[in-house]
Amino acid sequence: MEVEKLEKSSRDFVTLIEHSPYCFGKILDYLHSKQLHSLGLLSAEPTLPEVQDSQKKRFEKVVKYYFPGDSSEFILG
Numbered sequence: 001m002e003v004e005k006l007e008k009s010s011r012d013f014v015t016l017i018e019h020s021p022y023c024f025g026k027i028l029d030y031l032h033s034k035q036l037h038s039l040g041l042l043s044a045e046p047t048l049p050e051v052q053d054s055q056k057k058r059f060e061k062v063v064k065y066y067f068p069g070d071s072s073e074f075i076l077g
Helices: 002-012 021-038 053-066 069-076
Strands: none
Touching: 021 053, 021 069, 053 069
């Protein structure tokens, strides 16, 4: 249902998403750590990404764009 809402809203306008290497790096590092932990290769559960104050708004926007709905909570907490 969330995906249908996004598809419908995206027909009316285009959302510009900045491809910040910083934000993508944080997302990929976290997902990589979660995968390593699930395979038993990291003993400690990874913590949520720590994001610089100046990047928090951009980070949240990127995460919510690529992980719509409740799935963004996996990375944002």
